[in-house]
Amino acid sequence: MTAAHLGHRSGEVLVTVLDGDGRPLSHREVVVEQRSHAFAFGNIGFDLIALANAETDPLPSAFGSAAPERAVRLAGQWLEVFNTATLPFYWSGFEPEPGRPDTARLHRAATWFAERGCRVKGHPLLWHTLAPDWLRDAPLDEIEATVRARIRREVTDFAGVVGTWDAINEAVIMPVFRNEPRPNAITRLAADRGRVATVRLAFEAARAADPTVTLLINDFDLSTAYENLIENVLDAGIVIDAIGLQSHMHQGYWGEERTREVLDRFARFGLPLHMTETTLLSGELMPPEIEDLNDFQVPSWPSTPEGEQRQADEIVRHYRTLLAHPAVQAVTYWGLTDEGAWLGAPCGLVRADGTPKPAYDALQRLIKQEWWGDPATLRTDHAGQVEVRGFLGDYQLYCAGATVALAITAPGRALTTLHLKGTR
Incomplete structure (x- = not known):
């Protein structure tokens, strides 16, 4: 049973990644790693x-x-x-x-x-x-x-x-x-x-x-x-x-x-x-x-x-x-x-x-x-958005030399915005 087969144990988050000035980081590579289970x-x-x-x-x-x-x-x-x-x-x-x-x-x-x-x-x-x-x-x-x-x-x-x-x-x-x-x-x-x-x-x-x-x-x-x-x-x-x-x-x-x-x-x-x-x-x-x-x-x-x-x-x-x-x-x-x-x-x-x-x-x-997601390499779109899917729990997101925490807290789809301070 993977995350896809345990729908009540997994979710997805549409993340908007912004730089330190609040601008979208478009077409950037994003690495997501699971850190814990809910x-x-x-x-x-x-x-x-x-x-x-x-x-x-x-x-x-x-x-x-x-x-x-x-x-x-x-x-x-x-x-x-x-x-x-x-x-x-x-x-x-x-x-x-x-x-x-x-x-x-x-x-x-x-x-x-x-x-x-x-x-x-x-x-x-x-x-x-x-x-x-x-x-x-x-x-x-x-x-x-x-x-x-x-x-x-x-x-x-x-x-x-x-x-x-x-x-x-x-x-x-x-x-x-x-x-x-x-x-x-x-x-x-x-x-x-x-x-x-x-x-x-x-x-x-x-x-x-x-x-x-x-x-x-x-x-x-x-x-x-x-x-x-x-x-x-x-x-x-x-x-x-x-x-x-x-x-x-x-x-x-x-x-x-x-x-x-x-x-x-x-x-x-x-x-x-x-x-x-x-x-x-x-x-x-x-x-x-x-x-x-x-x-x-x-x-x-x-x-x-x-x-x-x-x-x-x-x-x-x-x-x-x-x-x-x-x-x-x-x-x-x-x-x-x-x-x-x-x-x-x-x-x-x-x-x-x-x-x-x-x-x-x-x-x-x-x-x-x-029941543990492998590290995933994703890419933001033109609006700086990327969709993260996985088991409910805590994740780390790496982008543009910065690291931020991300949580998938409930089944279904959620929206969040992450500010990567110090990046441009």
């Missing part, structure tokens, strides 16, 4: 937190802990394919003691990605799993006040560098979650206040701290229960910017038909869809009878040659299906490397030894070759 091709950035902080003995990180000696190579592999990083704000790890959040370290990591042209997302602001134990037995009003303060603090502290947040994660199960002798503080709060009120708490606290951020509701439960919750939340006047859909396919690739069916069901709300957590295995699949993926614990879960070929085929099919659907705005693959992967699963695109799997190469070809 579509968010994401991955978690957990493995690179230590590198961004120049740590040689990094602190443990949830779902990602690449060895320091491999971090530089891993960073190159990450940046070659992805443009959007998700960073971990799991409350129990981010603030193991009240009043001592890991803000400086995460901020340096977010800045590291931003300086390399990446968008940054925080995950999550409110979640019952990995809630801090020090809040477990607090009175409900104190829990609510502490949650509000926590959300406002993170969104405020990371304003300008983290532009997207999972405001609330897995709210469908949140009020009834049980996997410990005593319920955690967030489950207690959600059980007392109700799902909609808990969603409102997360969104309103985050929005008050930074009205410019993009806020998601996110869940693994893609049943009608999630649809009903979204309906109730929207009916209550809560503004959702995008709907997050998790797709950890540890029990096998969904296939195109099921994927489209899920996308169509949630696209009916008229909101952008973000595939927030996607995995495909390159080893033995998890047994189908497992209901909670966390319940499957094995001492070794290797990647296999046969599994790697299957993963490469499936990742191409999956990403083609997502890009073909106009409601999908972002997809985040959950882990670049098998080292430290969630549940120890062989879901990474890079082996634990740092070598790329076929799926990495396949995805790189899709994003940076098939």
